[in-house]
Amino acid sequence: xxxxxxxxxxxxxxxxxxxxxxxxxxxxxxxxxxxxxxxxxxxxxxxxxxxxxxxxxxxxxxxxxxxxxxxxxxxxxxxxxxxxxxxxxxxxxxxxxxxxxxxxxxxxxxxxxxxxxxxxxxxxxxxxxxxxxxxxxxxxxxxxxxxxxxxxxxxxxxxxxxxxxxxxxxxxxxxxxxxxxxxxxxxxxxxxxxxxxxxxxxxxxxxxxxxxxxxxxxxxxxxxxxxxxxxxxxxxxxxxxxxxxxxxxxxxxxxxxxxxxxxxxxxxxxxxxxxxxxxxxxxxxxxxxxxxxxxxxxxxxxxxxxxxxxxxxxxxxxxxxxxxxxxxxxxxxxxxxxxxxxxxxxxxxxxxxxxxxxxxxxxxxxxxxxxxxxxxxxxxxxxxxxxxxxxxxxxxxxxxxxxxxxxxxxxxxxxxxxxxxxxxxxxxxxxxxxxxxxxxxxxxxxxxxxxxxxxxxxxxxxxxxxxxxxxxxxxxxxxxxxxxxxxxxxxxxxxxxxxx
Amino acid sequence: xxxxxxxxxxxxxxxxxxxxxxxxxxxxxxxxxxxxxxxxxxxxxxxxxxxxxxxxxxxxxxxxxxxxxxxxxxxxxxxxxxxxxxxxxxxxxxxxxxxxxxxxxxxxxxxxxxxxxxxxxxxxxxxxxxxxxxxxxxxxxxxxxxxxxxxxx
Numbered sequence: 001x002x003x004x005x006x007x008x009x010x011x012x013x014x015x016x017x018x019x020x021x022x023x024x025x026x027x028x029x030x031x032x033x034x035x036x037x038x039x040x041x042x043x044x045x046x047x048x049x050x051x052x053x054x055x056x057x058x059x060x061x062x063x064x065x066x067x068x069x070x071x072x073x074x075x076x077x078x079x080x081x082x083x084x085x086x087x088x089x090x091x092x093x094x095x096x097x098x099x100x101x102x103x104x105x106x107x108x109x110x111x112x113x114x115x116x117x118x119x120x121x122x123x124x125x126x127x128x129x130x131x132x133x134x135x136x137x138x139x140x141x142x143x144x145x146x147x148x149x150x151x152x153x154x155x156x157x158x159x160x161x162x163x164x165x166x167x168x169x170x171x172x173x174x175x176x177x178x179x180x181x182x183x184x185x186x187x188x189x190x191x192x193x194x195x196x197x198x199x200x201x202x203x204x205x206x207x208x209x210x211x212x213x214x215x216x217x218x219x220x221x222x223x224x225x226x227x228x229x230x231x232x233x234x235x236x237x238x239x240x241x242x243x244x245x246x247x248x249x250x251x252x253x254x255x256x257x258x259x260x261x262x263x264x265x266x267x268x269x270x271x272x273x274x275x276x277x278x279x280x281x282x283x284x285x286x287x288x289x290x291x292x293x294x295x296x297x298x299x300x301x302x303x304x305x306x307x308x309x310x311x312x313x314x315x316x317x318x319x320x321x322x323x324x325x326x327x328x329x330x331x332x333x334x335x336x337x338x339x340x341x342x343x344x345x346x347x348x349x350x351x352x353x354x355x356x357x358x359x360x361x362x363x364x365x366x367x368x369x370x371x372x373x374x375x376x377x378x379x380x381x382x383x384x385x386x387x388x389x390x391x392x393x394x395x396x397x398x399x400x401x402x403x404x405x406x407x408x409x410x411x412x413x414x415x416x417x418x419x420x421x422x423x424x425x426x427x428x429x430x431x432x433x434x435x436x437x438x439x440x441x442x443x444x445x446x447x448x449x450x451x452x453x454x455x456x457x458x459x460x461x462x463x464x465x466x467x468x469x470x471x472x473x474x475x476x477x478x479x480x481x482x483x484x485x486x487x488x489x490x491x492x493x494x495x496x497x498x499x500x
Numbered sequence: 501x502x503x504x505x506x507x508x509x510x511x512x513x514x515x516x517x518x519x520x521x522x523x524x525x526x527x528x529x530x531x532x533x534x535x536x537x538x539x540x541x542x543x544x545x546x547x548x549x550x551x552x553x554x555x556x557x558x559x560x561x562x563x564x565x566x567x568x569x570x571x572x573x574x575x576x577x578x579x580x581x582x583x584x585x586x587x588x589x590x591x592x593x594x595x596x597x598x599x600x601x602x603x604x605x606x607x608x609x610x611x612x613x614x615x616x617x618x619x620x621x622x623x624x625x626x627x628x629x630x631x632x633x634x635x636x637x638x639x640x641x642x643x644x645x646x647x648x649x650x651x652x653x
Contacts, residue, residue, distance in 0.1 A: 052642050165554055169512055172547045176519060176540065183536035188527055190536055191519075214585070221581035221616070389616035393609045394630050396585060400592060400605075401634055405644040410593050417589045424582070428502050447539045459533055 008356035011056055012364070020057050021064050021361070025368060028065035029376040032072025033383045034391070035082040036220045039069035039271075040434070043331045044208040045395070047338075048402035051205075055339040056354055059332065060361040066328050067365040070271050070307055071115035071373055075380050078107045079231045087271035087307040090279040090299070097295030099231050109238035110245055110297060111304050112373035114253065117246075118305035119366035121257035122264065122312030127359045129265075130348075133320045137345035142456075143464055145321070146449035147473035149442045152323040154480040156268030156438050164484070166431045173422075174439020175446075177202045184448050185455075197411040204334040204440060206403035206412040207419045211433050212327070213399040214420025217392050219427065230385070235378035249301040252282060260306030264313020268438055270326030271307040271314075278306030312362050319343055319355060322445065327434040330441045338406075505558030512551025520544035584615045600649020601639070606631040 011017070024046070031042040042065055050058035073084030074095065081096040083089040098107045140148070153175075157168045180191045181201030192198040246253065256278040263274040282302035283289045292299055314325030315332070322343040324330035336343050341351070348355055376383070403416040423433045457463045465471050519540055526537035534541070573579050588608040596604045606627045613623035638644040 049642075165550055165557065169547065169550050169554065172543050172550065175543050176547075179540045179543070185529060185535040186527060188536040190526065190540065191522060214589075218582045218585060221578060221585060387618070389618050390613060390626055392616070393612040393627075396588070396612065397605055397609055397631065397634055400589060400608075401601075401638050401644070401646070404646075405638060405642065408645055410596070413589065413593050417586065417593075421586070429505075429508050431508075443539075450539075451535075454533075455529075 004352045004356045007353040008360050011353060011357055012060070012360055017057055017060060020061050021364065021368070024061045024064040025068050025372045028068030029072040029372060030383060032069035032084045033075045033376060033380060034386060035076045035080070035084055036216060036388065038085050038212065038216065039066050040327045041212040041216050042069055043328045044212040045398055045402060047205050047208065047331060047335060048405045050335050051338060051406060055341055056357050058335050058339065059358050062328070062332055062335070063358060063361045064365040066311055067119050067308065067369060068372060070311060071112060071369055072376055074111035074304065075108065075377060076384060078104055078111065079233065079380060080384060087275050089272065090275040090303045093293050094296050094299050098297065101295055104231055104233045105237040106241050106245070106297070107300060108233060108377050109240070109242040110300055112238070112370060113242055113246060114301050114304035115308040116366045116369045117253060118257055118260055118308035119311065119369065120363065122261045122309035123359060123362035123366065125261045126312040126315055126362065130316050130320055133316065134345040134348040137320050140469065142449040142453045143467055143470040144473055146446060146453060146464065147470055147477055148321055148323055149445040149449065151473060151477045151480065152267035152438070152442050153446065154477050155266050156435050158480050158483055162430055162432055167435050170426060170431050170433065170435040171439045174436035175443040177207065178440050178443025185451055197409065202440070203406065203412055203415060205406045206416040207440065208331060208334070208437060209399050209403050210416035210419025211423040211436060213395065214416060215423030215427060215433065217396050218420060218424040220388060220392055230381055232381060233377060235374060238374065238377055245297055245301070249298055252298060252302050253305045255281065256302040256305035257309045260309030261313035264310035264325050265316045267317050267323050267325055268435070270434070271310040274310035275303040275307040279303040315358065319347065320345060324438055324441050327437050330437045333441050506555045509551045509553070509555030509558055512554065513548050516544045516547030516551060519547065581615060584612050588612055596649065597647050598649055600651045601646040602631065602635055602651050603649060605634065
C-alpha cells in the first residue's frame with residue numbers, strides 16, 4: 001500500500017500534472033460559476049482533450065474539474081440567486097436570503113469550507129471502501145455483473161428526482177443506443193441503416209457532447225443576452241465567522257458527509273440529489289426548521305457538504321464494478337475505455353498506482369479548493385459578467401471541434417447535433433438526460449453478461465438466482481423495483497392492524 | 501418546446517413499435533434461441549409500455565400544457581436562436597471541407613453572435629480571434645486534421 005501511495009505521489013508530482021490540475025481547477029471554477037453551464041457539460045467538453053492525455057492526467061483532470069465546478073455553483077447561487085450547477089439548487093434560496101441580509105461573505109466562506117470538508121470525507125470513504133469492494137468483486141461472474149448492472153439501471157430510474165416513468169423512458173433510449181452496431185452473439189449489424197460509421201455503435205463522446213453541451217447551448221440561447229444584478233462581495237472577509245459556524249454544525253457535517261457519500265455510491269444518483277436529501281434531513285432534525293428557505297445557514301452547511309462528498313462516492317461503483325455512480329463517472333468510464341482500460345476489480349491489481357493517484361487527486365483537489373475558491377470568489381464579479389451571447393457561440397465551436405477530434409469524422413459532428421436536439425427536447429419536456437448516458441454505458445454490460453450467462457448455461461434462467469451473490473443482488477434489484485410500493489403496503493398493513 | 505405528456509408518450513409508443521418491427525428480420529441463434537433481437541425487443545416492449553403509461557397519465561391529469569403554436573413558431577425568438585445554432589452546425593458539416601475551418605468556424609460564430617445582438621464589429625473580431633485560437637489549439641498542438649479548405653496555402 002505504502003509503495004503504491006509513493007508511486008502515485010511521484011506520478012502526481014510531475015510539473016505537467018500540476019499544470020493540468022491548475023488549469024482544470026480554473027476551468028471547473030469558471031464553468032461552475034457561470035449559470036447555465038453544468039459540471040457534466042464541462043466534463044463532456046473536457047473529453048476531447050483527455051483523448052490526447054495519459055490516462056492518469058485524464059482522470060486527475062476530471063476529478064479536479066468536477067470538485068471545483070460543484071463548489072463554484074454556490075457562487076452565483078449566493079450572489080445572483082441562480083445556482084451555477086443543479087447541485088447548488090437545494091440551498092440557493094437560503095444563500096440568497098442571507099446575501100440580502102448582508103452575509104454574502106459568510107455564506108461563501110461556509111460554501112468553500114463545507115465543499116472542501118465534504119470532498120475530503122468522500123475521498124476517505126472512497127479510499128477505504130473501494131479496495132475492499134474490489135476484493136469482493138473479484139469473485140463476481142457474468143451472473144453477478146448482470147444483476148449489478150440491472151441494479152444500477154433500476155436505481156437510476158427509482159432515485160430520479162423527476163418522474164420515474166420519464167427517467168425510465170430516457171434510460172430505455174440510452175439502452176437502445178447501446179444496441180446500435182454489431183451485436184455480440186453473431187456480429188449482426190443492428191440499426192446501422194447501412195452506415196459504416198454506426199457499425200461500431202453510437203460513439204459515446206460526440207453523443208455526450210451533444211446531450212450535455214449542445215442541448216445546454218440551445219437552452220441558454222433564449223436568455224443569452226440577459227444580464228443580472230450582481231451583489232459585490234469582500235473576498236478578504238469570507239473566512240470571518242466560518243470556524244464558529246462549522247463547529248456549531250459539526251455533527252450536521254458528519255451526517256451530510258455520510259448521506260452524500262452513500263448517495264454517490266448508489267448508481268445513477270448524483271450530487272444534486274445528495275444535496276436535496278441532505279437538505280431534507282437537515283430540516284427534519286433541525287431545531288429551527290421554520291428558518292429554512294428564509295436565510296438559514298444550517299441547510300447550506302448540510303447540503304454544501306453532501307454534494308461534494310457525493311463526488312468521490314460516485315467513483316466507488318465506477319472504479320470497482322465499471323457501473324457509473326452519476327453522469328460524470330459515466331463519462332469517466334467512457335474515457336477509461338477510450339484509453340484501453342477496463343474499470344473493474346482487475347484495475348486495482350493491474351494498475352494500483354492509477355487508483356491511488358485518483359485517491360490522492362481527490363485530496364489535492366479538495367485542499368486546493370480553499371485557496372482556489374477564495375480566488376474565484378474574488379473574481380466572481382468578473383466571471384459572472386462574461387457575456388453569454390459571446391460565450392455560447394464560442395462553446396458551440398468547442399463542441400463541434402471536440403466531436404470531430406475523436407475520430408476525425410464529420411459524421412460525429414452530425415451525431416453530436418442530433419443528440420443535442422434530442423437532449424434539448426427531452427429536458428424541455430421534463431425527461432432527464434443523464435439516464436441516457438447511464439443506459440449507453442450499462443447497456444452493453446447488461447446484454448453481454450446476460451447473453452454470455454445464457455449461452456454457457458444453455459438457457460437455464462435459474463442460474464441467475466441460485467448463486468449466493470447473484471441471489472442477493474437479484475433480491476436487491478427486485479426490492480428497488482418494489483420500493484415505491486412499500487409505503488403504500490405499510491400504510492395498508494397499519495390500517496388493517498388498527499381496524500382489527 | 502414543451503408538448504403534452506400524452507403526445508410524448510404516444511411518440512415513445514410509436515418509436516418502440518418501430519424498433520420492434522425492425523428486429524423481426526434479425527437472425528436467431530442455433531437451436532432457435534433469440535440472439536441479436538432479444539435485447540432490442542425487450543427494450544422496445546418496455547418503451548411501448550412506459551410510453552403508453554405516460555400517455556394515460558397525461559390524459560388522466562388533463563394535461564393542460566400549452567400546445568405549440570406551429571404557425572407562429574417562426575416569430576418565437578428562442579426558436580429562431582436555436583434554428584441559427586442548428587443551421588450553423590449543419591452549414592459547418594457541409595461546407596467545412598470546401599471553405600476550411602478558419603473561414604467556416606469564424607463564420608458560424610459570427611452569425612450566431614450577431615443574432616444574439618453582439619455588435620457586428622465586436623462579433624467579427626471575437627469570431628476571428630477565438631476561432632484562430634481554437635485552430636491553433638486543436639490543429640497545431642493536438643494535431644487534429646482540421647480542413648484548411650480555400651486557405652490551403
